[in-house]
Amino acid sequence: MSTPLDELEADERDAHPDSVRQRIGIVRMVDRAFFVFGTVATGWLGYLLVTESFTRGWQNLWFIVIFWAVLAYLLLPRIHTLLTVIYVPDYFIGRARTREGLLGDPVNLSLFGSAEQVHAAMEAAGWTRADEVSLTSGWRIVMSTIMRRSYSDAPVSPLYLFGNIQDFTYQQEVAGNPAQRHHVRFWRAPEGWLLPGGIATQWLAAGTYDRSVGLSLFTLQVTHKIDADTDVERDHIVSTVTAANPAAVVTVIRNFSTGYHAVNGGGDAIVTDGDLPQIDLRALPVTLPGAAS
Amino acid sequence: MKRPISIYLGVLMILLRTVTTVVTAVNIALDWKKVDISLDAGTSADMEALSGALLVGLMIFFGVAVVIDLTVAALIFRGSNRARFVAMILATVLVLGSAVDFFADGTSFTLENGGLLGLSLDILVLVALSDSDARDFTTGNSNTRSDARRTRRTLRRRARRRPRSA
Numbered sequence: 001m002s003t004p005l006d007e008l009e010a011d012e013r014d015a016h017p018d019s020v021r022q023r024i025g026i027v028r029m030v031d032r033a034f035f036v037f038g039t040v041a042t043g044w045l046g047y048l049l050v051t052e053s054f055t056r057g058w059q060n061l062w063f064i065v066i067f068w069a070v071l072a073y074l075l076l077p078r079i080h081t082l083l084t085v086i087y088v089p090d091y092f093i094g095r096a097r098t099r100e101g102l103l104g105d106p107v108n109l110s111l112f113g114s115a116e117q118v119h120a121a122m123e124a125a126g127w128t129r130a131d132e133v134s135l136t137s138g139w140r141i142v143m144s145t146i147m148r149r150s151y152s153d154a155p156v157s158p159l160y161l162f163g164n165i166q167d168f169t170y171q172q173e174v175a176g177n178p179a180q181r182h183h184v185r186f187w188r189a190p191e192g193w194l195l196p197g198g199i200a201t202q203w204l205a206a207g208t209y210d211r212s213v214g215l216s217l218f219t220l221q222v223t224h225k226i227d228a229d230t231d232v233e234r235d236h237i238v239s240t241v242t243a244a245n246p247a248a249v250v251t252v253i254r255n256f257s258t259g260y261h262a263v264n265g266g267g268d269a270i271v272t273d274g275d276l277p278q279i280d281l282r283a284l285p286v287t288l289p290g291a292a293s
Numbered sequence: 294m295k296r297p298i299s300i301y302l303g304v305l306m307i308l309l310r311t312v313t314t315v316v317t318a319v320n321i322a323l324d325w326k327k328v329d330i331s332l333d334a335g336t337s338a339d340m341e342a343l344s345g346a347l348l349v350g351l352m353i354f355f356g357v358a359v360v361i362d363l364t365v366a367a368l369i370f371r372g373s374n375r376a377r378f379v380a381m382i383l384a385t386v387l388v389l390g391s392a393v394d395f396f397a398d399g400t401s402f403t404l405e406n407g408g409l410l411g412l413s414l415d416i417l418v419l420v421a422l423s424d425s426d427a428r429d430f431t432t433g434n435s436n437t438r439s440d441a442r443r444t445r446r447t448l449r450r451r452a453r454r455r456p457r458s459a
Contacts, residue, residue: 027432034381034423041388041416048402048409055403074420135298 039078046075072220080218092196094257096159096166096185096206102218104159105226106257106270108234109184109205110195113281115167118186118203121248121281125240127170130183131155154181157223161187161204179224181210184237199253201278209233228271238277249280294433296370303421304366307380310414311362313407318355322348369422372434377422384419388412 049067056063077100084101096104111118119129131137133155144151152173158165166185174180184207195201209232210224227233242248258274325348365383368376391412394400402408421427 030378031423031428034385034419035425037385038416038419038423041392042420044392045413045416048412052403052409074417078420134295135301138298 035078036082039075039082042070042075042078046070068220072216072222076219077221090163092162094196096161096187099158099160100219105185105206105208106230106272107161107204107206108230108257108272108276109207109237110199110201110253110276110278111186111203111205111281112278113202113284114286115188116286117281117284119168120286121241121245121279121284122170125237125244127172127182127184127240128152130169130171133158156183156185159185159206161206162190162193179210179213181224182233182236183208183210184233195253195256195276197253197256199278205237207233207237209236228269230270231272231275234272234277238279241279245281245284247281247283247285249283251278251280252276253278294430296372297424297426297430299421299424299427300369300430303377303380303418303424303427304370306414306418306421307362307366307369310411310418311359311366313411313414314355314358314362317407318352318359321351369431372431374431374435377427377431381419381422384415384422387415388419391415 053063080100131153169185172182186205208226211227214225216223253276255274256276
C-alpha cells in the first residue's frame with residue numbers, strides 16, 4: 001500500500017524527471033571541480049610552506065611540522081583519492097579499501113547469521129565493540145594517550161567494502177598498550193551477493209593485529225602498522241569464537257586468496273596461506289530483548 | 294546524518310578567516326592617520342572629510358564581509374548546501390586572486406606580511422568544504438529540506454484542488 005508521500009513523490013518525478021537529474025549532474029560536476037581545485041591549491045600551499053621554512057631556517061622547526069601535516073592529511077590523501085578513482089578497480093578483490101581508495105586490510109573471514117548472532121558470538125568470545133569515530137571518541141583517544149589510561153573501545157580507522165564503511169568493529173586490547181590491538185571489522189554483504197567461485201556469504205570481516213604506531217607509506221600519516229602474518233589473527237578470531245560458541249560451525253574455503261596479496265594502505269606487506277574460514281552462526285540462540293538472562 | 298569532522302573544520306577555518314578580516318580592519322583603522330592619501334581635493338578640511346568617508350566606507354565593507362562570513366558559517370553548520378557552495382566560491386575567488394598576485398606580479402606570501410596566513414586559511418576552507426563527507430552531509434540535509442518543502446507545497450495544491458468532503 002503506497003502512502004500519500006509515495007504518491008506525491010511519484011507525481012513530482014513524473015512532472016520533472018530530466019531537469020532534476022540534469023541539475024544534480026551539474027551540481028556534482030561543480031563539486032568535483034572544487035575538489036580538484038582544492039587539491040591543486042593545497043599543492044601550491046605545500047610549496048609555499050617549504051620555501052618559507054627554508055628562509056626561516058631550522059629554528060622554526062614547527063613550520064616543517066605544519067608542512068608535514070598539510071602534506072600527510074590534506075595533499076597526499078586527495079592525490080590518492082583522485083588517482084585511485086582512475087587506477088584501482090571497484091570490484092571485490094578480497095581487500096578493504098581506505099578512504100583514499102588504497103587497498104587496506106585483507107578480507108579473511110566470512111560469516112553467516114543475523115547481526116544479533118554475530119554480536120552475541122563476538123561478545124561471548126571476549127571481544128569488545130569499538131566506538132564509532134566522532135569528536136567525543138577522538139577527544140577520549142587524546143585524553144587516554146596523555147593520561148596513559150586504557151581506552152578499550154577506541155575507534156578504528158574507516159575501511160570500505162562494497163563502497164561502505166565497516167558496519168561495526170570488535171577489538172581486544174593488549175595489556176593496556178594502545179599501540180597494539182587485535183581488531184576485526186565487519187561488513188554486511190549485499191543480499192544475494194556471492195564470493196568469487198559462487199559461494200554465498202552474509203558477512204565479510206577483515207581481522208588484523210596492530211603491532212605498532214608508524215607512518216603510512218602512501219600518505220605519511222601517523223597510523224598503526226599491522227602484523228604481516230594476518231593468518232595468526234584470523235585463526236585467533238576463529239578459535240575464540242568457536243571456543244565460546246559451541247553452536248558455531250566452521251568450514252574453510254582453501255586457497256581463496258592465495259593469488260593476490262601485496263601491500264596494504266599503510267604500506268605493510270601481507271603474508272597469508274589464502275584460506276577463508278566461514279563461521280556459521282545461524283544456529284546460535286539469540287536472547288530476545290527484555291528476556292531474563 | 295551526523296555532522297562530519299570536515300564540517301567542523303570548515304566552519305572553524307571560516308571563523309578564523311573572519312578573525313583575520315577583523316584584525317585587518319582594525320589595523321587599517323588604527324593606521325589611518327598614517328595613510329597618506331594625496332588627493333587633489335582642495336583644502337585640507339575637504340581632504341580630511343574625504344579620508345573620513347573612505348574610512349567609514351572601508352569599515353562598512355569589512356563589516357559586511359564579516360556578517361556574510363558568520364552567516365555562511367552558521368548555515369553550513371546547519372547543513373545548507375547553498376551556503377557551502379557560496380563559501381567555496383568565495384574561497385576560490387580569494388585563492389585565485391592570490392595566485393594571480395603570486396605568479397603574475399611576484400608578490401611574496403610570508404608569515405610576516407600576513408599573506409601566508411590568510412591564503413592558508415582560504416585554501417583550508419576550500420579543502421575542508423570540498424571533502425566528500427562535508428558534501429554528503431550538506432546534500433543530505435538540503436535534499437531532506439527541499440523534499441519537505443516540495444511535499445508541503447504539493448499537499449497545499451492538492452487540498453485546494455480537491456474539495457473537502459463534509
